[in-house]
Amino acid sequence: MKSLEDLKKMKEETIQAMQLKEQPEPEYRVTVGLGTCGIAAGARAVYNAFVEEVNNRKIKYVTVVGTGCAGICKNEPLVEITGADGITYTYQNLTPEKAKAVTEQHLVQKKPVEAWLLATGRSLL
Amino acid sequence: MGQKEYLKNQQREVLQNCGLINPENIREYIARDGYQAMGRVLTSCQPQDVIEQIKKSGLRGRGGGGFPTGRKWEYAARAVNEDKYIICNGDEGDPGAFMDRSVMEGDPHAVLEGMVIAGYAIGAHRGYIYVRAEYPVAVERMELAIKQARELGLVGKNIFSSGFDFDIEVRLGAGAFVCGEETAMLNSIAGKRGEPRPRPPFPAVAGLFHKPTVINNVETLANVGRIFLKGPEYFAGIGTEKSKGTKVFALAGKINNTGLIEVPMGVTLRSIIFDIGGGIQKGRKFKAVLIGGPSGGCIPEDHLDAPIDYDSLLKLGAMMGSGGLIVMDESDCMVDIAKFFLEFTQDESCGKCTPCRVGTKRMHEILQRITIGEGKEEDISLLKRLAEDIRKSSLCGLGQTAPNPVLSTLRFFEEEYLAHIRDKHCPAGVCSRLVRFEIIPEKCTACSICARICPVEAISGEPKKPPYFIHQGICIKCGACQAKCPFSAIAKI
Secondary structure, eight states: OOSHHHHHHHHHHHHHHHSOOOSSSOOEEEEEEOSHHHHHTTHHHHHHHHHHHHHHTTOOSEEEEEEOOOSOGGGOSOEEEEETTSEEEEEOSOOHHHHHHHIIIIIISOOOOGGGEEEEEEOOO | OOHHHHHHTOOOSTTSSTTTSOTTOHHHHHHTTTTHHHHHHHHHOOHHHHHHHHHHHTOBOTTSSOOBHHHHHHHHHHSOOSOOEEEEEEOOOSTTOOHHHHHHHHOHHHHHHHHHHHHHHHTOOEEEEEEETTOHHHHHHHHHHHHHHHHTTSSBSSGGGSSOOBEEEEEEEOOOGGGGSHHHHHHHHTTSOOOOOOSSSOTTTSOGGGSOEEEEEHHHHHHHHHHHHHOHHHHHTSBOSSSBSEEEEEEEESBSSOEEEEEETTOBHHIIIIIISOSBGGGOOEEEEEESGGGSEEEEGGGTTSBOSHHHHHHTTOOOTTSEEEEEETTSOHHHHHHHHHHHHHHHOOSSSHHHHHHHHHHHHHHHHHHTTOOOTTHHHHHHHHHHHHHHHOSSHHHHHTTHHHHHHHHHHHHHHHHHHHSOOOTTSOOGGGOOEEEOTTTOOOOOHHHHHOTTOOEEEETTEEEEEEOTTTOOOOOHHHHHOTTOOEEEO
């Protein structure tokens, strides 16, 4: 990277690439809290469960990423699922088993699992 | 609790990316305007302008002392030397504090960006991030961040074709608390024993390898990029007259919403504990909050409405510290808390200077005897005198602030000390040697559970003929009977 222009270009490209698309299938971003607080509460296993489940089902429209501490350490493992409509569903206290259920119900059947939700709101990203 | 409610009274500046972006992907940071500030500074600002802007923002060090960052940079910039260094202090050691760890884990590039800007301002070409090895995730993410930034040319030679070179390396600390003190840290990075040395000379004049060095805390550096991105006026518009910007706090202890929060300077502790923190666990009564870890002090209910800034906290005998808040409720004994923190500092004292090495040990012994009911009336004045001497004559910040938890608990909770000494009684029921378990005759049904659970056979009685009886001379005050009694018939007095 040689100039500020290059940086701006990369910024635009990344924003484009991160944009969740509606077509051909609505895309999702699954963000698992992988700060030390999350990891201590078992977030790595939750992360792996999402990755495994998404791979096993050969789902192409879901990206699973890790992130840092969102601040609500008490409710870790926290998982945010953002859809192409820009709405984020925040799940709390997930386990690998719950992660599999969330994949099935939220990501496949498009029905968020209300019982495990901490909050919903517009994506801050 | 909805997430929005949780964020309602917060203002996320330093934590703006934490919990949102993938910290292991530099592009996600760039998509959130990352490295823009650095690019602008390097291509269109003079180092002197950079310092002026930081001064104008009013940024003060977030590691505890609150020294104005702009002035620190200015001293180092003025020093004439070919080699200068920037050090990021990530040796967060206060019990219950995890602000810096979360920033390093959640937004490592913000720290790197701040370091490059700082390096440009003072004319340094090399930076070190000192992280404790107990933070493996932070170490891993910082190292990955440096690698990715280097690959894109955002760290290294001739950044943004500006002719400015800056490279960064991670150095691991072995977890000694004293290595968070800047001069001890310099020794540790240089491969020597992590012991402090007298100041002056200040690190800005003779620091790492005796070269001019700026040491800034993780959170301070994470603020820098944002100051240039949004303008120093924006930053100076947040907070109070003398404490600008926001502060990250770690909430721990007996609070409902343990976690990490960020608020503008000047909000009250009451707002943090009750509005954001959700109040005290189990519906208990708030007693005090310890701010600033082992170097800080306790703040009781009466002072909860004081605004949080560097100066008003000092007036209350506490300090901002790095931002760990440990909340205590009515079931916590303040003498025991003071003893806990003194045990910590006594343990972590490097032993170089006598007041700290011997003084904290003696203070700990006095507290120990108070908590087992062998305290004497004159112990309180002795503690105060020792505390004063240690504070005045210790070599470094560790010793100078070590007596703070004792002094502040004495200031606000002296009657609790007196209860231990005069009445041999621990009002909170924590100091086990000073409590007594007794059976409440009206509630006892003579079920005999307590007698069977007692490990030292201190309880006797006849089944079905209440009440049972605890022999105080045999009882070891383990509390097992109270925990198991199905009728709540055993009281701790």
